[in-house]
Amino acid sequence: MNADLAPTAATDLPTAAGRVPVRAATPADAEGIIRMRSAYVLSSPLDEEWIGRSAEELAPRLTPAGDARAFVVDAPDGTMTACALGLIHPVLSAPAYPRGLAARVHIVATDPGFRRRGYARAVVTALVDHLADVEAVTLFELHASVEAQPLYRELGFTGSPALMRMTRLPAAAAAPTPQSGPAWVPPEQYAETVLKATAFACVHFTDQDGRPLQLHSVYSPGHPWQMVGGTMDHGERPFETAVRECREETGLAVSGPPRLLATVYGLPGAQWPYSTIGMVFDGGRLTAEQIRAITLNPQEHDEVRVLPVAEWEALMPARDFARLSAVEEARCTGVAAYFGTWDWGNE
Template sequence: MNPDTAPTATAEPQTATGRVPVRAATSADAEGIVRMRSAHVLSQPLGEEWIGRCADELAPRLSPAGDARAFIVDAPDGTMAACALGLVHPMLPAPAHPRGLVARVHVVATHPDFRRRGYARAVVTALLDHLADVEGVTLFEVHAGVEAQPLYRELGFTGSPALMRMTRLEPTTTVGTPDSRPAWLPPEQYAETVPKATAFACVYFTDEDDRPLQLHSVYSPAHPWQLAGGTMDHGERPFETAVRECREETGLTVAGPPRLLAAVYGLPGAQWPYSTIGMVFDGGRLTAAQIRGIILDPQEHDEVRVLPLAEWKALMPARDFARLSAVTEARRTGEAAYFGTWDWGNE
């Protein structure tokens, strides 16, 4: 292999002490932050026109006199590896908020090449510390995805009611149509008006006697026993998510081809403002040795258990057991199940 073209490991930014080097953003970083948000946060990337408009809007707000603060980890090539952007706005003061300032964590983005290195935690921590210690902010808000909630809870955030949003645009018309009929919206504007959803994928395992295998959660009292799986990352397809999450949570590698056992859907609720879409794939039957060899992530699960289906009923909320039963029946019959009542708030 030509040494000039041989793959090399991506260098990880670190200081001499091994800490992640976080710096405060300036107005010159506005476009980079906007591009990180477009590529790694939004459900549909912005066009160049909107990237320019957003960057022009953000740049002056990142100045010392502006209302935006951001912190960045630079990649070795000079691009951004991670960033966190907060917007500060006034509110009526109160004893707990004497300066009358509230900050919303508006953007947290990490480039896929630099994930799972603590960069998101580093930039968010730097942002919160600066806003609290320097700006005097005492109230913070964030709308976090399911996969990010453990981090924000560790940083001190607690749950809140579901986010309610409304988009009101000035009426527009299209040539040749009545004035009362709105024009087609640009994709980035239309995307803001449609329902949003998060997606997850799971793997259903049994032992050689067809007894379901589940993992005991250390973070979710509402769902104490779970299938191996989790929330999709940007750019992933459902089966890729199932394979990755299973490997991270159990050390097991699921071989294809994918076999879908169930499609799951849930409406938003007080605990989460988006709909939920999930897919459960068949991981097959595990030998006793494979089950003994499972390696758990202690931050997510602390026990592996295999039981006959009927014995799971006493250990799980009714809705969780109903989903497990539907998946088990799908494995038995070979017909995928549809479980459409996985709603938030209907525990």
């Protein structure tokens, strides 16, 4: 941080609604920023005691020697209508972080009566420009709502709403040099730009008559009937996950070699900020005795059921039934399926 930095003067930023008078916040703005956070960011508003305590904590951090920087827009009557607050913190130096400084955009709030005027874009742009050009911050992070994600992508952030990041190097450091091939960037910087996904693996069982087996969930009303399986742990390969989850959820032991029935993919949505990719393996046919011997984990499932494919349709969401149908077709035909529309929020 630059300890000698004085707050900058008001900056007029052009927006679709005209010129927005953005100014740097001072310690006197601490209470207004906290009230904006309480009213428009937090799920439960703060009481007056906490507003006072938080404002007292924030005020000295908004001084030149502090670690907080904020930009605000005032209404004609002097009340605060929009604000963006960033907190500067150190990180280990790297080519993408030459000064070892990062910032989290902690608060972005706009009074509902002043929205759709470009105020949020204006205060975030002013904050990021100041942190990058004056404070030498190169790594920026923030949490975003799904609705706000497009704005932050336009400003240069990447990733999912759960964690969006941007690396902004000084102009001299970022200037490309003539070369014959594509520009090289550090692996940690490139990793910020690529797809993030969660992975799962399942085992698909049927009974001796070829009827699919499903487990009834006690924790997911949106997906009441499920295949045997779950999310991959770090360091696992997909079939290892399928074997482990099968043992944990049913007590059954699955042996290889693995036979892949389907690959499943889903886009992120409001319910989950990452893409989802999974593999479904053939567990074979179970005897009636094996099905009766299944031992369920009561924290996950409370019933085992076997039904003809058509009878599952009335018991599960349309996309779950479509996935089950694709897996069943792959089992019957021997041709692995690709089910690419198991998106979050598409029930």
